[in-house]
Amino acid sequence: MSTNQNNIPFNYPVFSVSKSKEEFDLRAIILTYLKYWKWFVISVGACLAFAFLFNKYTVPVYVVNGTVVLNEEKPDITADLFSSAGLVNNKVNIQNEIWILKSYFLAEEALKNLNFNVTYYRVGTFQKSQIYGNTPVLIEVDWNHAQIVGGMFKIKVLENNKFLLELEEEGISVYNPSDPFYNTSIADQTVFDGEYAFDSLIVNDFSKITIKNAGALPGEEIFFSVSDTPSLALQLANDLSVQLVDEKSSILSLSLQTTIRKKGENYLNNLMDAYLERELAEKNRASDATILFIQNQLSGITDSLTFFENRLQQYRTDNKIFNLSEEGSRVYDNLLVLENDRAKAEISLRYYNQLRDYLDREDFDALMAPAIADLDNNLLTTLVGNLIELQADKTRLTANFKDENPAVQEINRRIENTRKVLSENVNSAIANIRANIAQLTERINTIDKEINQLPETERRLLGIQRQFQINESIYVYLQEKLYEAQITKASNFPKNSILNGARSSLSPVFPKKSLNLIIGLFIGLAVPFLIITTKNYFNNKVDDPRFLEKHQDIPFLGIIGKASLDHARVVLENPKSGVTESFRSLRSDMSYLVPEKNKVVILFTSSISGEGKTFCAINMASVYALSGKKVILLGLDLRKPKIAQDFGLENNVGISTILSKELDWREAVKSSGYENLDILLSGAIPPNPAELILQDSFTQMMAEIKESYDIVIMDCPPVGLVSETKELFKYSDINIFVFRHKYSDKSNIKVVESLREKEEIKKIYTILNDFQVDHRYGYGYGYGYGYGYGKDYGYYQEDKAGPISRLLKKK
Template sequence: MNSSKNRFFVNTEFDLDIIRNVLKKNFLFALLIIAFFGALSFLYLRYTKPVYQSQMVIQIDNEDQGANVLDLKNVNNDGNISKEIELLRSQFLFEEALKRLNLEVSHFAKGEFLTEERYTQSQFQVQLFKLNEPDLYNLPIYFYKDNSNQYKIKYNYKGKEYIEEVFLNQAHKNEFFHIFIKSENEEVLKRDINDNELYFVFNNTQSLMARLHGDLTIAPLDVKAKSILISYRSNNAHLSQDICNAVGESFFDYDDHLQQESSEKILKFINAQLDSLNKELILSRNALTEFQRRENLSDLENIESNLSAKVNTLENELEKLKIEHQDLKRIKTEINNSPRSTEVYKLLPVLIEKSYQNALKDQIETLFSKLEQRENLLYTVTEESRTITQLDKKISADIEITNKIINALEEKTAERIDFLENEVKEARSQFFSIPDKKMELSRLKNKQDLNEKYYTSLNEKKVAYAISNAGYTSENKVLSKALLNSTPVEPNKFQIYYTYFILGILLALLFLFFKYVSYDELNNLGDLEKLAQNQMNILGSIPFQNSDSPHSQLVVHNNPKSYLSEAFRGIRSNLKFINPEAKTIAISSSISGEGKTFVALNLSAILAMSGKRVVILDLDLRKPKVHLGVSLDNKLGVSDFLSQNCTLEECINKDVIPNLDVITAGSIPPNPSELILSKYLTELIENLKTKYDYVLIDNPPVGIVSDGVQLLHDADIPIYIFKANYSKRQFIKRVLELKEIQKIKSINLLLNGVEQRNSKYGYGYGYGYGYTADQKKNRRFKK
């Protein structure tokens, strides 16, 4: 019977009346949605900690002016800032930066909802001298004033609560820690204590790193200009500024330290070589001087030039090869002793002017490049990582190749030395006729000259590097220093308000749209006409009636000239055009609350006021209401008569108003359907038709039960009631079912509770014209 009742109705038509009704009923709720989101945005901004950001811009510019003067390659600057960026991001440098700040103790103020880190803005400052218990790190220690106006600290340690009296600007020492509490303005401190809950915590490096390092951002600003952006975010603007500046300063200091350390190692290596050559030079010089003094050979004639030149040339080359052979061993030793040190690149000065310079230079430079790459990676990964392991394998392979090259060069040099020694031996054999003293003198001079030559050459290299190192200056610049930013970057008030406002509007519009498309209420006769599809008669409309009574009341007799009375007179006139000979009028609706009892009472009263004898029959046996509308008791009625518990005369309430009798529903029976469908009811109605001009039947709602369907079918005029802004549009389907399935030929529709401005039919009284489906264009009822 009511299968259509649960179907979801979707409104697909554009109707301004529906829009007006939806706005009228839901506009306040839509505004509440927008206001709710406005309140949410306010609460979000009110109870969200602000985030402040400070930024610092630095420029990397390490220029080797000495290398430019000497036309040497600048090994300190390769034009890449990736190494510097990784160093700035590293935990090592951030830890160095934190050491520059006073963060041994953090100060907090706990409000009703938020906790604020005060940093240097705290009204009291705690200086930590000594902490004996590491477990006290990160433990809140509350600072307050008790009822006796004494300053106290309170903390819980290992399940025990400690409360100790402290004094401002005095040291406080106990078994756990030694601190000093100071305050510059005690009056402001007292107000702060009254407004907030103050406490402090001791910080260790690990907790500070874990809490602060994640808010640091390092990004290249311009790779070509080698500019880097250092950014830090914090809930405290001063802390953000100080950390930003501390990171930049720590980077500059560490960069200078690395350069100084590298320079010292290179100069130390060169000085060691010079010391070794200097000793050789002194020995050769002393030997030559001693020999000349002992043998008195200062005035020796020149030895034959060609033989002497040959010997000198061979010996010079031999000595040079021996030195190269010795240097090869030294290079091999340095590489094998420190296979992972980037200082291998500092061996390049030893290769200068060596015969094997080209053979080893590229290999050592390649090795240095990978060692430097390894050192850079260690800023971000551990030595056990896969990347470092693979790189170590490549470095080991390069070292092995380098050793093979050196071994080959050693073998080649040794062969050449053997060859030259044989050549020198052969040349000397030609001097057997030359006195041994002349030969010895020549040998000593050659050794002296050779030592002086190499000492001078290495000293020149030392001077050249010293000039290069002196000319190397760190031109790192601060392009933009971190400033105190008192305007929070988060949350953005405008963005938050705008976003929440738009969300509120969208949700409110979505809500109104949903109410519109799901709007399933009848508003006026125009809606009823459209839904009836010209298949049923429209009797008219009844204006909305304000009433304090919870039940339908008989009211038209009290004010016969009211809009309501005029509306019912119009309905009465339309009924005459539908069926002038009608005796029975059955009134029903889809559900309770649509006003069928109200219409039955007042329509019967209007008919009675016109001089007709009228009786109302209350057949809504489950929820009878007619007796309430006319202030009667319900002791005897239809159910009692049909059950043959009383006579008809005992059931009739005479002259409720002149010409109007009422038969109430009577006792509520256990079997209302059987009583309504019994032959006794038919006989009762036929009997009443002989006594009255009109018999009005208040049917049960046929949208809920089917008891009254047959009565609608048998009535001379069946009336179906709808209520404006209450009845659902899909209820019309039930009426169509009655017409098609139950073969009720002429169903007459009446719209109750119409607001006057919504009435499209009538002259302002709230009632309208009625017409049949077949007579819509050609016939009109009485106005």
């Protein structure tokens, strides 16, 4: 018998028989989750509280933005001639510029003017907060000495000139200036612990620092960490984001996330300045090489000019001759023009020879602008300038990529092509200049013959004056070229420019407060939802009447609520309860199931013991007895009888006694103590219950019982456990298979299906016993409605006695 407590009545007036797996009941699903509303409230509240605290105490992260405009070089008249050959490229390679801005070496250059190596912190509410600018202490690090980096150190100010230094967080390593890209770990984590004086040098094998008091008060605690420049540069280069503002533009947006807005702005501004300074330095390399070449030429000319100037003055003084004759002046002027032309040609030849030497050695950093050659050669100027720019691009690329990178291979190909064309032009220019020098020399030799006809004194004066005038002209020429080169260098400026300086966002990008609250709400709803869904998915107990309706072809008659009494006689003891009404409804359904029979045999069974078949059999018999029908309750569970104890009877004589000793069954019938209800107990437990049921005497007994009573209720053993129940189905008109709420396995449906299909048992139905429901929501259509209406209007009377009262009453 199933013992039911906390009486919750149900009235299910109409049985259902449809099996609709496709039916979707949204209301039932919602009500399933609403039963656990407290879980949702607690989960949502906890997650929203966590999101609120996270938003409040998380260090905000801001994004700093700056923009750089990439401009194209203005092409000259020769650019179009060689663009098809890949020798001249005025287009901006945006991807290269992006990688240059993200390069480690540019980040290192930007850090040179920033004191980012030491980071200072104060104690916050939940974590340490960073200080930038106006720090209470100032730490000076000697980076030429080995230095501890990483970890976290604490400074506790003891007095105005004294402090305690100790390691707060481990994870330190040692930076070695001789090998800056590889830090070594250190085992001794107490190298700094101790008391020190402010402004004193702290030196050991792993560090060399000075800590100065910049306004810290006694008792104040300041934390700091030290980072080496290579590690900082690598981290900042990785953190920097560079992307095109628009696909059709050549404007790059630089962004960096930082917890300190001013610190991020300073770094980004320095980075953009370093980018432009690097570009300008690359442009100035050609001018610097030209200036150096001219200065080297001038150093020799200056000495020669001074020597011949002194000699000319001395010769005029000694020989008292100051001017040439008319004939000598004419010859001298002609000779001087040719000598100046030859001197300039020789300078150009030296330039081209040196240029060819650089090209052969591939020393492109030493290339000079061809303006020094004083030749109108736009092609040569373009080729040299383009080769210098290509070499600069290669230098920047190789700082980030290996030689196998396609971009590096492409620029190497362009450099080689440009070098070949330039070499051919240089060789051609050298041949032309040598031919010109030879021609000028021949003309000079012709004039020398005329000079030999002049008087000796005048001839010697002309020779000295000739040497002085040539050196003076070359000196003036070189000075002019030097000024031009210096002006060119001074007028150089980066082709790219800064459009917008670094500026931080007004609101933080992390944490996103509104989004975090939404996420907290979502997680708060999702966690209990997933738990409940998982719990329901792995739940193999029948906990919903709809499951029986949808997953079986056997007609489902209805549900029996959970009773509050401590015995099975609910209908007899509490005729106005909801459970009693459930059995009355079930009795009404019987008239539809067997409409033409005045005498009915109803069989109750289940899959396993404990599902409440005896409880249902007793109360079904009781509800018929109350209606005036003559009823007998048969205890056919010969293995585990329970009816006797529910009625306070002694199970000494019963069906097993009748069948084994061939007694008259009428002698074994016992009164239940209630009108119209008799009981035929199972009797003593026999060793062979299945064989007893198979006797002909049992068939005869059942026939006689049917004749003697209007209603016969058969309490049979679980069909899923024993075999004799299958033999009892042939005596019944209606067979009721009992499931128990949250007790019976869902797989027991297969047992019922098997009885109908394999055993060909007709008139088999199912009910759900011991059903419990939450009054706050009902249970959807018929279930919740029936109970709620009856209870509110006094149709049902429930036993509200608590367990202690019931215990005292029992005693």
